[in-house]
Every structure is written in C-alpha cells, then in structure tokens.
Amino acid sequence: MAFDAMSQVSDEALLVLYANGDQNAARSLTLRLVPRIMAHAHRMLNDRAEAEDVTQEALIRLWKIAPEWRQGEAKVTTWLYRVTANLCTDRLRKVRHSDIEDAPEIADGAASAEQILIAQARAQALNGALARLPERQRQAVLLRHIEGLQNPEIAEVMDISVEAVESLTARGKRSLAQLLGKRRAELGFYDG
Amino acid sequence: MDKNRTAKSDLSDAELERLFQASDAEASLPSGDFMARILADAQALQPQPSLAPAPVPPRALTQSPFAALREALGGWRGLSGLAGAVATGLVIGVFPPEALATYADGLLNGEALFSEYVPGLGEVSFDG
Numbered sequence: 001m002a003f004d005a006m007s008q009v010s011d012e013a014l015l016v017l018y019a020n021g022d023q024n025a026a027r028s029l030t031l032r033l034v035p036r037i038m039a040h041a042h043r044m045l046n047d048r049a050e051a052e053d054v055t056q057e058a059l060i061r062l063w064k065i066a067p068e069w070r071q072g073e074a075k076v077t078t079w080l081y082r083v084t085a086n087l088c089t090d091r092l093r094k095v096r097h098s099d100i101e102d103a104p105e106i107a108d109g110a111a112s113a114e115q116i117l118i119a120q121a122r123a124q125a126l127n128g129a130l131a132r133l134p135e136r137q138r139q140a141v142l143l144r145h146i147e148g149l150q151n152p153e154i155a156e157v158m159d160i161s162v163e164a165v166e167s168l169t170a171r172g173k174r175s176l177a178q179l180l181g182k183r184r185a186e187l188g189f190y191d192g
Numbered sequence: 193m194d195k196n197r198t199a200k201s202d203l204s205d206a207e208l209e210r211l212f213q214a215s216d217a218e219a220s221l222p223s224g225d226f227m228a229r230i231l232a233d234a235q236a237l238q239p240q241p242s243l244a245p246a247p248v249p250p251r252a253l254t255q256s257p258f259a260a261l262r263e264a265l266g267g268w269r270g271l272s273g274l275a276g277a278v279a280t281g282l283v284i285g286v287f288p289p290e291a292l293a294t295y296a297d298g299l300l301n302g303e304a305l306f307s308e309y310v311p312g313l314g315e316v317s318f319d320g
Contacts, residue, residue: 027231030230
C-alpha cells in the first residue's frame, strides 16, 4: 500500500498491517504516534532524555504486542497512553523522595523575556506549573486539556471512574490558576 | 466572573486555555535521530510475512536414513502395517490355501466364475 494512502487507515488497522509485515504501516504508526507520546511523556516527566526512554519503551511494547492485537477491544492510543503513564509513574516514584520544592521552578524569563516569543514563555510557565502538581492531577489535566482526550477515555487510561477524572482535572486546573496567577503580568495577562 | 476563580489574581479558564494552546504549539518534537531509532525498533521486531518458506526442522537435517525412510512411510504405524503385509504375503506364497490354488487354476484355464466364490452373487441382477 502506498504510504500516502495510509492517512485514512485507523491506528488499529495499521497495527494489524504491521503485524502482517507491512513496512509502510511501521513507518506510518511511528510518525503518527511518537510525537504525541513523546510530548506527553516530556510534560509528565519534565525531562527530555527520560521522555525519550519512556517513549521508546512504550513503542517497543506496542510492536511486541502487535501480533496478538485484537481489533475492537481497545484503541491503540488509549493503550499507549496507559503504558506511557505507567512507565512515567515508575520513573517518578524513583525520584519521589526528593522534596517537592526541588521541582523545576517556573522559568524565570526576566533576562530573556524580550528574546522569546510570548507563546514560548507561556508554554514554559505552564510546564513549570504542571511539574508542581501531584502526579495524577498532572496526568489528568494533560490528557484532557492538551492531548484532547475525552473523560471516558482518560478514565480508561488512568483506570479510574469518570467522576474521579472530573475531580482531578478540576483540582488540577484550580492549582494551575493559582500558581500561574502570580505571574499573570509576565505571561501577558494584564486584565485580571 | 469565572466560578472556578478563587482569587482576583488567579487565571481564568479562558486564560488557562490560552496557555494550554501555547503549550500544545510548543510541544517538544522528537528529533530525526530519535524517530529513526523508533523505526529501527519497529522493523527489528516486525513479524515477517507468512509467505516466507517454513523453516526446516533441525531434526530432519540430522536423522539417519532408516529414520528418514520410516518417516516417509508414515512413521512406526505405517512401518508395522507394511511389515504385516509382507509377512502375510510370504505365508500365502509358501503355504497357499487350497481354495486359492483352485481359483488360481480356474483363472489360468479360463473356467472359474467369480460368482462361485461369492455366495448369492448369481442372484443379483445387474440390469440397472
């Protein structure tokens, strides 16, 4: 199958094609899934090298399970987010003993504020604030408001109820609003 | 006023949403090297198409000629059946039954009728 014809094929069908030896399917899945998983892992861990390790491990697990994948039982993205979440949790537990105050500070843009775009400053500030949230709140907020997943899918990824997802995202957003509110002028929000 | 906003300085939902959008736009993109590494994993772990010839079992490369003959004849069950047939043929050849000798003579002289040896066959109509 031609590579450009893959855009209409679902992730699940691509995975079956991959298991049948289709090399275009491997390439298409890689291009489609890796940026999303990498970005999510990076936001969860706030460390690019760790995020790459987690992404690679998650994808290896996907390639290995491909021959046993049964269509209709789960979405590939849901499965992958779940594996990624578990891998991130494992890594975060290893550093949990460190003081919460050791979490990366919100980027201090005082020296470089004029050199970077406002969007970059906002993204950095948000990442810094996200790193200060409890892990489950951070994960729920990321999946809902940045990855764009619906609450039932997030519930499946996190293995909790939809109500619990709503509670986590609400608390997470409230914390972010407080943390980032202190830097509103710096972020270009003047009309508070 | 946003109902989730608890203090004047807190960001509103709309302001938070703008930050989420900015974060999405600034998502850390995987490098080309990293993508190549993932693709190499995918190719290394990819099952091969089923059109490939089935691998030859190692046993077939090392078995003795007798074992190969045995396998060709259907294993031990086929071999024992063949041995039984050979023994039976030998016994019949050495000690032929009288009836068989009579039938053989009849065949050779053109006088024997098969119906003589199959009771009731003569009463069966073959007219369709």
